[in-house]
Structure formats: C-alpha cells, structure tokens
Amino acid sequence: MGSALDGGEASELEAFLSRGGSVCPFATRSARDYATVGAEPRLGRAHLRRAVEGFAETRGQAPNGALLVLRRTEASHPPSDFECTKTWAREVFLELMTCFGLVGGATEADLSPVIGKVRTMLFDEHEPRRPMLGCGDEPLFAICMSPLYPAAHPRYAPHAVVVVTWQGDVAAVHDHPARAHIRRAMAHEHGFVYDANDLMLPLPSEADTLHP
Secondary structure (H helix, E strand, O other): OOOOOOOHHHHHHHHHHHOOOOOOOOOOOOEEEEEEEOOOHHHHHHHHHHHHHHHHOOOOOOOOEEEEEEEOOOOOOOOOOHHHHHHHHHHHHHHHHHHHHHHOOOOHHHHHHHHHHHHHHHOOOOOOOOOOOEEOOEEEEEEEEEOOOOOOOOOEOOOOEEEEEEHHHHHHOOOOHHHHHHHHHHHHHHOOOOOOOOOOOOOHHHHHHHOO
16 A cells, blocks of 8 residues: 555545445555545645655556545535535546646646646536546546445445546456446446546436436
8 A cells, every 4th residue: 555544534435445345346456545635625735746746656566556535524614515526526636637747847837727728628517528637648547436426336435535547557457357347337326337537427316317
C-alpha cells in the first residue's frame, strides 16, 4: 500500500475494498494510495500533490496502483445530495489535473488556461467529450464512487471518493472474464451498460429517463 490511511473515511473504504465489496475484482489486490480533501478540494492542493507524486511512482508496477481521493466529513459541510457530490467530484478532477501538471514540470501559469477550458467542458451537461487525466505520457482513468448509489451498483462505495487508475492497467484486462461480470452489474443495477469513462454517473432512476 502507498500512503498511510488518514482518517476514518479512508479506513472504512479500505475495509470495504479489502473484503471484496467492489464489483471490480481487481480493486481488492490494487496498491492503494489515499488522500482526503474537504468540500473545497483546491484548499487541499499541497496534500493532493504529495499523493499524486506517490501515485506516479506506481506506473508499470504490480500490483496495479490506484489513487483514492476521499471527501472529508465536515460539520460545516455535511454529506449532501447528488448534485453537490457531482460538483465536488468535478472540482477534485480539476485539482488532480493541476497536480499532475505541476508534478510533470508545468507551472500554474501554464496550467491556468488549460484548466479553464477543461472546467467549461466538465461542467457542461451537454458536452459529449470526456476530459481525461494524464501522468506524463500515460493516460489515466478517473471515476467517482459514492454511497448515493445502490449497494450492488458498480459505483457504490461507503464514502464519496474519486478513484484514479492507469488506463494501461484497465486496457490490459480488456478480455478478462471479470469484465463480463462488471458489465452485467452495470446493466442490472443501472439499467444499461453505461460509458465507463463518465466521471459521475446519474443515479439509476435518473438514468432511465436519460437513456431511452
């Protein structure tokens, strides 16, 4: 495992993944680095950057590396509804993009116009393009999991978390039998096989109206 667990949320999520709670069988044996940020992820940039530096070192290693960014429980910002979680996940994505850029040698001045364009794309509900994170020349896979989804849903987790993995690791198991299991869970719990590149999926009841 990478970084030490830094809160009750991380410990509970670690227990969930370790016992095979995720429908993804690869999650159990991943090497997981944890970071925790509050309702405003930009305020945790220094902490997030350190986590990104640690995750970058897992490139090409076995077991597969994963970075998990959890939302800290705060009295002033208690766990809230779906829209708030979606906004939080998008802000985490943008902070991660900034941190990966900084770790790669870019400056904040270099990154600012790029982040601005990605922000516009990310917050446009009708935008068909899916922005991606990258570490050096390696693309990354980023999704949000949450307790707002049904317990058997592929995106369920006991706490809101943005999970980042190496795209190459995902592609390497393209024909693995477990993928068929995950796709069945997608169809059964969500109503259809959704775009796995979506950062934040609609809730299943909403997805039914969005996907005829």
